Amino acid sequence: MENKTNQIIQNATSEIEKAKTKQELFEINTHYLGKNGQVSLLMQELKNCSKEDRPRLGAILNECREKVDTLLKEKIKKLEDEELEQKLNAEKVDVTIPVKPIPFGINHPITIIQNLLTDFFVKRGFTVKFGTDIETDYYCFEALNVPKNHPARDAQDTFYINEETVLRTHTSATQIHTLEQQKPPIKMVSTGSTYRADEIDSTHSPFFHQLEILVVDEKVSMTDLKGIIEELAKFLFGDKTQIRLRPSYFPFTEPSAEVDATCTQCGGKGCSLCKGTGWIELLGCGMVNPKILENHGIDTNKYAGYAVGLGLERIAMLRYGISDLREFYENDVNFLKQFK
Ligand code: DAH
Numbered sequence: 001m002e003n004k005t006n007q008i009i010q011n012a013t014s015e016i017e018k019a020k021t022k023q024e025l026f027e028i029n030t031h032y033l034g035k036n037g038q039v040s041l042l043m044q045e046l047k048n049c050s051k052e053d054r055p056r057l058g059a060i061l062n063e064c065r066e067k068v069d070t071l072l073k074e075k076i077k078k079l080e081d082e083e084l085e086q087k088l089n090a091e092k093v094d095v096t097i098p099v100k101p102i103p104f105g106i107n108h109p110i111t112i113i114q115n116l117l118t119d120f121f122v123k124r125g126f127t128v129k130f131g132t133d134i135e136t137d138y139y140c141f142e143a144l145n146v147p148k149n150h151p152a153r154d155a156q157d158t159f160y161i162n163e164e165t166v167l168r169t170h171t172s173a174t175q176i177h178t179l180e181q182q183k184p185p186i187k188m189v190s191t192g193s194t195y196r197a198d199e200i201d202s203t204h205s206p207f208f209h210q211l212e213i214l215v216v217d218e219k220v221s222m223t224d225l226k227g228i229i230e231e232l233a234k235f236l237f238g239d240k241t242q243i244r245l246r247p248s249y250f251p252f253t254e255p256s257a258e259v260d261a262t263c264t265q266c267g268g269k270g271c272s273l274c275k276g277t278g279w280i281e282l283l284g285c286g287m288v289n290p291k292i293l294e295n296h297g298i299d300t301n302k303y304a305g306y307a308v309g310l311g312l313e314r315i316a317m318l319r320y321g322i323s324d325l326r327e328f329y330e331n332d333v334n335f336l337k338q339f340k
Helices: 002-018 022-033 038-048 054-090 109-122 173-181 222-237 290-295 312-320 325-329
Strands: 134-136 165-167 186-195 207-218 243-250 253-262 279-288 303-311
Touching: 002 022, 002 038, 002 054, 022 038, 022 054, 038 054, 109 186, 109 207, 109 222, 109 312, 173 186, 173 207, 173 290, 207 312, 222 243, 222 253, 222 279, 222 303, 222 312, 243 279, 279 290, 279 312, 290 303, 303 312, 312 325
Parallel strands: none
Antiparallel strands: 134 165, 186 207, 207 303, 243 253, 253 279, 279 303
16 A cells, blocks of 8 residues: 555656646546545555554555645646746836827917916906806897997897897907906906807808906006007017007997007018008907996996907917918818927
């Protein structure tokens, strides 16, 4: 019996050593330790041995079983470790390889101008207000003193959602929301999308963007208005830029003005961009019509206000030298990626 178990251990040891897969080890396990395996067969032979020998031989057999079992387990562990090692080596990441550049998105030129101008006003103490694209006739026209028969209120010029609701034609509607929500002193800036029933061409689009500012405070005058616009024009187009105010008419301001800046292309000498005049139209502005302030409970003996509205596309076109408005909406990546 001892010889047989020694033989089994010897054979099993060499077979286990040679085994290269878990499947082979499984088969070795069955061959020696399985139900009909060699060790089990010897166990069955025990009953033919003498009673005195049985405990000793039983112990030898158990030892043999344990030895083979241990050898098998050790080898399985070894194979698994090797397998893991191989897997880790195969998946190794070389952290020193330079990364491929990740393409970052960039802001649309209108967004760039929007941020630039908002920043300009925020740095001067203005608070940012958000309006909505969909407005009622009241906020877009009525409360801004735009008379019922004004062409801007015509279905030809404005997108009506229903009789009372429109896509806002200008950001001026935000002035009214601000006046409803705040008491003077007021200094607000607001930008956003605006809509008009225009045909698309190189200078018109049914969808565009505006910026609005409203200031209401004591001792506010036309001089303050002119001062901030001049500062804005120099900020946008350089220190040499000059401005001029032309009398104009807006129902929500009195007096009203349109502001020109010296041509961004020729500096005022006259060129094709400014049609030889040396001036480029920049924005509309004026002193807030006292009727609007009074409608919101503001004492016009004490307070006055000024407001400005400008088109962001126009500013972007002048600043970047873009001649066709449609470029902004065609989403040609080659056009857009220039504005990094
Ligand atoms: N809302 C006017 C427009 O869309 C622009 C404008 C003019 C805004 C004068 C103002 C202003 O705040 O004072 O044409």
